[in-house]
């Protein structure tokens with residue numbers, strides 16, 4: 339081959355690549371929608387955007403391009419809350435996009451798919467059916483004593499370490515301590531055994547840090563899922579892991595889960611089923627395995643118990659942190675919450691933990707409005723929940739969208755919709771929820787997407803609500819709380835979970851202030 343021929347060949351190859359990328363802008367049939375120019379050719383644009391830890395997709399994108407933004411050659415996201423009904427509404431059951439698979443944990447070199455990560459709708463339907471009753475409102479009320487059993491040592495630990503102490507020693511970072519609480523609640527609920535974050539006041543075995551990185555990875559790798567095969571789910575690394583030559587991918591909590599699982603299997607083999615002992619989630623998952631062995635095997639039991647810790651701990655910690663931050667920073671709000679609590683519950687007479695039934699905490703209208711408003715302004719998941727438009731295409735917000743398009747809604751966007759919530763969408767104003775206009779309240783509720791929607795709606799939302807209402811009410815009943823520096827704003831991470839840094843408080847025990 340002559341030099342000239344070689345040059346022509348390289349030129350043709352380059353031209354083919356350029357044409358291929360250029361075609362991406364048109365072949366999906368969504369070129370009428372606007373978005374960043376580069377995004378119409380390659381998913382690399384959104385990958386980079388997510389990787390650089392930018393709020394995803396920040397509202398400025400919608401402000402620049404309108405109600406629908408083209409985020410990738412084949413990906414659209416919607417701002418109008420109507421899209422929640424059109425994409426995730428009753429009976430839709432649209433399949434998840436490739437975004438979710440990188441979020442699958444690895445256990446001993448094998449994919450350990452969870453309800454969140456699984457791409458298989460049949461598997462999801464069967465497992466979800468087997469789980470729904472364990473997470474229903476009625477069943478969850480039976481877990482209340484299990485949540486109490488972590489709230490009590492948590493508040494006692496705060497009392498012991500920080501209450502009524504001056505100087506730096508008496509202040510603590512709220513998000514850090516709330517993660518200790520929620521991770522211990524979830525491990526107590528799941529295995530009847532806490533990991534020990536509260537007692538040791540540290541991230542035991544690096545589990546919390548691992549989960550943070552794990553969720554962040556799933557988020558940015560999910561924008562361009564093929565990259566995951568080079569990284570976490572790299573077949574070669576998985577092969578090494580199966581042989582025990584590499585362990586970098588396995589969740590540090592998986593060993594803990596496997597030990598608890600093995601203990602239960604041994605106990606059952608030795609003594610049979612103990613029907614009197616308190617039943618935790620692991621018992622429930624094993625019960626599902628006995629009743630539906632065709633759908634729930636040991637692998638599912640392991641995946642489910644890992645997913646309650648991975649999916650269930652951080653978002654609740656973020657929510658509690660957001661509630662306290664906004665209540666403390668909003669003029670008049672803290673006093674109102676405290677006086678509502680005081681009107682419902684007696685003043686604590688000793689350092690003993692005051693039990694706060696969920697139903698009582700939930701019935702306080704102003705506290706409820708504050709929690710709802712914190713969910714609105716600061717949803718823990720800063721994620722576009724992607725679905726694939728089914729065969730035949732679909733109408734979303736009165737626009738035809740072709741089959742196979744990736745479509746999504748992000749709670750950070752719909753929950754700040756001015757048409758629904760008013761011009762002051764960026765202000766924490768619980769009063770917006772305390773109004774007589776039922777139609778308006780219903781419209782606001784329809785725009786809330788904090789727990790997702792449809793057949794993938796958060797499985798653990800009843801547990802999350804119970805632990806959040808109980809903890810916030812109990813904490814504020816027991817202590818006066820103040821910000822270390824009321825002028826200081828927190829900083830917010832946006833890699834999947836909008837975790838907060840730099841929000842510190844001091845606490846004063848109410849009972850001692852009465853002495």
Ligand code: HEM
Nearest residue numbers: 453454646649650653654723788789790794796797798802
């Ligand atoms: C404030 C706390 C929480 C928030 C904001 C939250 C939010 C969400 C959201 C938005 C989804 C839907 C994802 C999608 O459509 O792709 C989801 C799914 C899920 N959540 Fe939660 N969650 C919370 C707490 C919990 C807790 C405590 C648990 C466990 C007990 C849990 C377990 C799950 C599971 C297993 C899924 C997957 C469900 C499925 O795909 O069928 N979550 N969560």
